[in-house]
Amino acid sequence: MTLLSITDLDVFYGKAQALHGVSLDVTAGEIVAIIGPNGAGKSTLLDSILGLTKRQGSITFDGQDITRMAAAKIVRLGIGYAPERGHLFPFMGVRENLLVGAYRKRDEIDANLAKVFGLFPRLEERQKQESATQSGGERQMLSLGRALMSSPKLLIIDEPTMGLAPRVCQEIAAVIRDLNQQTGLTVVVSEQNVNFAMSLAGQVYLLETGRIREKGTPEDLRQKLDIAETYFGA
Amino acid sequence: MAIQILIHGFLLSGLYALIAIGFTMIFSVGRVLNLAYGVYIMLGGYTYFMAAQEAGLPVFVSFILALLSGVAFGLLTYELLVRRLENNPVAVEISTLILAVVMQAAIILIFSPSPKSMWPVLRGVLRFEEVSVTANILLATGVSWVVLALLMLFVRRTHLGRAIRAVSMDRRGALISGIDPRNISRVTWGLSGALGAIAGVFFATITQLDPHMWVFPLITAVAVVIVGGIGSILGGLIAAHIIGFLETITTTLIAPELRGVVTMALIIVVLVVMPKGLFGKEEL
Ligand SMILES: Nc1ncnc2c1ncn2[C@@H]1O[C@H](COP(=O)(O)OP(=O)(O)O)[C@@H](O)[C@H]1O
Ligand SMILES: [Mg+2]
Numbered sequence: 001m002t003l004l005s006i007t008d009l010d011v012f013y014g015k016a017q018a019l020h021g022v023s024l025d026v027t028a029g030e031i032v033a034i035i036g037p038n039g040a041g042k043s044t045l046l047d048s049i050l051g052l053t054k055r056q057g058s059i060t061f062d063g064q065d066i067t068r069m070a071a072a073k074i075v076r077l078g079i080g081y082a083p084e085r086g087h088l089f090p091f092m093g094v095r096e097n098l099l100v101g102a103y104r105k106r107d108e109i110d111a112n113l114a115k116v117f118g119l120f121p122r123l124e125e126r127q128k129q130e131s132a133t134q135s136g137g138e139r140q141m142l143s144l145g146r147a148l149m150s151s152p153k154l155l156i157i158d159e160p161t162m163g164l165a166p167r168v169c170q171e172i173a174a175v176i177r178d179l180n181q182q183t184g185l186t187v188v189v190s191e192q193n194v195n196f197a198m199s200l201a202g203q204v205y206l207l208e209t210g211r212i213r214e215k216g217t218p219e220d221l222r223q224k225l226d227i228a229e230t231y232f233g234a
Numbered sequence: 235m236a237i238q239i240l241i242h243g244f245l246l247s248g249l250y251a252l253i254a255i256g257f258t259m260i261f262s263v264g265r266v267l268n269l270a271y272g273v274y275i276m277l278g279g280y281t282y283f284m285a286a287q288e289a290g291l292p293v294f295v296s297f298i299l300a301l302l303s304g305v306a307f308g309l310l311t312y313e314l315l316v317r318r319l320e321n322n323p324v325a326v327e328i329s330t331l332i333l334a335v336v337m338q339a340a341i342i343l344i345f346s347p348s349p350k351s352m353w354p355v356l357r358g359v360l361r362f363e364e365v366s367v368t369a370n371i372l373l374a375t376g377v378s379w380v381v382l383a384l385l386m387l388f389v390r391r392t393h394l395g396r397a398i399r400a401v402s403m404d405r406r407g408a409l410i411s412g413i414d415p416r417n418i419s420r421v422t423w424g425l426s427g428a429l430g431a432i433a434g435v436f437f438a439t440i441t442q443l444d445p446h447m448w449v450f451p452l453i454t455a456v457a458v459v460i461v462g463g464i465g466s467i468l469g470g471l472i473a474a475h476i477i478g479f480l481e482t483i484t485t486t487l488i489a490p491e492l493r494g495v496v497t498m499a500l501i502i503v504v505l506v507v508m509p510k511g512l513f514g515k516e517e518l
Contacts, residue, residue, distance in 0.1 A: 050409075052409070052410075071410060072412050072414040081410040083410060087404045087406045087407035088404065088407060089400050089403040089404055089407055090403055090404070091399075092396075092400070100396055100397065100408070100413070101411050103393060103397055103411050103412045103413050146411065150411070150412060
C-alpha cells in the first residue's frame, strides 16, 4: 500500500525554482532514503511534504490530498518530522520539548514518553536539561523523540547524521532500523552520507539540482552509480 | 520616609510587572511591538469606571467586564490589523500606534478630555508605625502577583501555555509539532488584552482616569522589556522593580511631574550600554 505519493512537485523560493517535477512513492512499512549533494533540494522536498513551502503538484498521504494543507493539520494526520537543525525549543528542557511534540496526541503521552526514553536512555537521564545546552547527538535524539511523540505513521528525518561522530551515527541508524522493523514505522530519510542511507533503506532516490536523477534499491543504485564516490566522497 | 519609599516602590513594582508582561508576551510570540497596548489599560480603567461607578455594579462584576473589554480589544487588534500585516513588524507598529491615537480621540469624544475621579477598588488606609499604605495599592499588588504566578503556571504546566512558549522560541519547531501559530497568536493577544485591562483598573485608581493615560504604561512596558531583556520573565520582574523604585524615588523626592521621565532616560541608557538588556534571552 502506498502511504505517501508525490507527483510532479515544483517548489519555488520567490522566483527561484528549487524542485522540478519531483515524483516519489513510499510504501507503508519501508524505509526510503533521499540522497544528494548539498543544495540538491532534499530539505526543500521534505519541507514540502509538511506543507512548509510554496509548491505546485500533488502530494497525497494515507489516501488524503495534503498538497494545500497547513502544517499543523498534516502533523495531525500522522506525519512526524525531524527537520534539519532540529528546530528544538532551546530554553525548554528535554521533557518539555517532548511534551510539545505531543500537542496533538495527548492521550498517548505516557506510552510515547516511555517509548522515546526506551530508545534514547540518555534523554531520560537528563529530562530537565535545556536543549540549548545539549550536544549535537543528544539534540538529534531529542528531535527524533519529539517527532515520535505524535504517534506518527510516517517519520521524516532530514540528514540525521549531519555533524555527528560515527559512533553516534550508528546509534541513530540502529534506532531507525528498530523503529521500522519492530513497530512497522514508515521512514523517509535524507542523507549526504551515502553509506548510512544505503545500509538503512529499501528504496533510494538520488536528487540532484532539484530533480530525481536515479531511483531503485541500494544495489541498483550502487551499480548505476559508480560515480557516487566522486560526488559524495563516500 | 525611606521605608515609605521602599514599601511604595515594592508595591508599585508588582503592578508594573503585570503591565509589562502582557506587552512582552506579544513581542515574544509575534516579534512585534504592540503600541496599542496602553489602550487595553485605558479601556480596563474606563470600563471599570462605567460599570462600578456609573452603573453601580458590584466590584467583582465590574472587574470581569473590564477584563472582557481587554480580551475583546486585544482580539480585535489582532484580527483587524496584525494578522493582515504579518511579516511586516514596522507596519504593525505604525498601525497599532495610530490605533492608540484613534482610541484616545474616541475616549475624548465619549467621556470628554477631563480626568474622571475614580474610587479605589478597595477603600481604607493601613498604618504600621510611621508608614501608611492604601488598601487599594495593597490589593493591586496582591492581584498582580497572583496573576503573574497563575500566568507562570499556565505557560509552564499546560499544553496551551507550552505551545505559546514553543512559538516564541522556534516558530517552525512549533509548526511541525502540530501547533497552529495563528491560534496561538489569537490566544496571546486575547490574554495580553486581559492582562492590560486588569492592570488598567488598578493603574487608573492609583493614578487617574483620562484619555492620555495609555502613554505612561506603554513606556513602562517598553522599558521593562528593554531593561529586562526580551522575553525573560525573571528579567522582566527585576526590571519592573528597578523602574518601580526609580519612579517612586523621583516622584516622591523630586516632583510628581517626573513620572515617566526617568523611565525614558533608562530606556536610552540601556539601549546604548547593553542592547540585549540585563537578561537578554529569547524566551517567555
Ligand atoms: N529559504 C530559502 N530561500 C531561498 N532559497 C533556498 C531556501 N532554502 C533553500 N534554498 C535553495 O534551494 C536549493 C535546495 O536547497 P535545500 O533543499 O536546502 O538542499 P539540501 O537540503 O539538499 O542541501 C538550494 O539551491 C538552496 O540555495
Ligand atoms: Mg538540507
